[in-house]
Amino acid sequence: MVTGAALWPIMTALSSQVATRARSRWVRVMPSLAYCTFLLAVGLSRVFILAHFPHQVLAGLITGAVLGWLMAPRVPMERELSFYGLTALVLMLSASLIYWTLFTLGLDLSWSISLASKWCERPEWVHVDSRPFASLSRDSGAALGLGIALHSPCYAQVRRAHLGNGQKIACFVLAIGLLGSLDWMGHPPQISLFYIFNFLKYTLWPCLVLALVPWAVQMFGAQEVPPIRSS
Structure with a gap:
C-alpha cells in the first residue's frame, strides 16, 4: 500500500x-x-x-x-509537528476502532493467520509482519518520525547548506548501512513488544535519513576555512 x-x-x-x-x-x-x-x-x-x-x-x-x-x-508540506503527531494518533485509534468493531461483530481479520498457523507444516514461517497491526505500527511510526525529522535542528541546518555529490553518496551509503543494521537486529517474539519495537524503529528511520545522517556527513565533511591574514 x-x-x-x-x-x-x-x-x-x-x-x-x-x-x-x-x-x-x-x-x-x-x-x-x-x-x-x-x-x-x-x-x-x-x-x-x-x-x-x-x-x-x-x-x-x-x-x-x-x-x-x-x-x-x-x-502535507510545511505542516506543524502536531499535524504529524495527530496523523499517527488518528491512524492508530481509527484502525484499532475498526478492528475491534469488526471483531465484536464476529469478523476476525486474522482468520488467514490462524489457518496458516494451524495447517502450515512450519508454523514459524508465518511472519509477524503479516498481522493486521504490523503495518499500522510501521505507518504511524513513519508519520511521526517524518514530522520529528522535518522539525529537528539538524534538518534545519542541513536544509540551509549545500551538500556536494560526494557528501550525498556518503549519506546514501551511511543511511543504507544504518537501516540495514536496524533490520538485522530482528524483533522481539512477543506480539505486543514487536508492535512497540516496530513503531520505534520506523519512527527512527525518517530521522536518520532526513536529518541525522546528512547532518553528521555535513559536520564531519565541512572543511575549516583558514583565516585571512592581513598584510
Missing part, C-alpha cells in the same frame, strides 16, 4: 513530462506500465517470501493506488 501510494505522484509526474515530448502512444504509457509492473513484482515477492498473503497484497496494492490518486494534490 505504501509503495503504491508513494510511487503514484512520481509516475504521474513522469507521465505528464513524457506526454509533452513524445507522440507515440506506447511511449506515453511507459510510466504507467512500469508502475504496474513494479507493483506486481513487489506483490509477488511479498507472497514468495511468505511476508503476506495474496489477498493482503491485492488489497494493499489497490488501496495504495487509490490513496496516491486522492492524496497527490494534498501533500
Whole structure:
C-alpha cells in the first residue's frame, strides 16, 4: 500500500513530462506500465517470501493506488509537528476502532493467520509482519518520525547548506548501512513488544535519513576555512 501510494505522484509526474515530448502512444504509457509492473513484482515477492498473503497484497496494492490518486494534490508540506503527531494518533485509534468493531461483530481479520498457523507444516514461517497491526505500527511510526525529522535542528541546518555529490553518496551509503543494521537486529517474539519495537524503529528511520545522517556527513565533511591574514 505504501509503495503504491508513494510511487503514484512520481509516475504521474513522469507521465505528464513524457506526454509533452513524445507522440507515440506506447511511449506515453511507459510510466504507467512500469508502475504496474513494479507493483506486481513487489506483490509477488511479498507472497514468495511468505511476508503476506495474496489477498493482503491485492488489497494493499489497490488501496495504495487509490490513496496516491486522492492524496497527490494534498501533500502535507510545511505542516506543524502536531499535524504529524495527530496523523499517527488518528491512524492508530481509527484502525484499532475498526478492528475491534469488526471483531465484536464476529469478523476476525486474522482468520488467514490462524489457518496458516494451524495447517502450515512450519508454523514459524508465518511472519509477524503479516498481522493486521504490523503495518499500522510501521505507518504511524513513519508519520511521526517524518514530522520529528522535518522539525529537528539538524534538518534545519542541513536544509540551509549545500551538500556536494560526494557528501550525498556518503549519506546514501551511511543511511543504507544504518537501516540495514536496524533490520538485522530482528524483533522481539512477543506480539505486543514487536508492535512497540516496530513503531520505534520506523519512527527512527525518517530521522536518520532526513536529518541525522546528512547532518553528521555535513559536520564531519565541512572543511575549516583558514583565516585571512592581513598584510
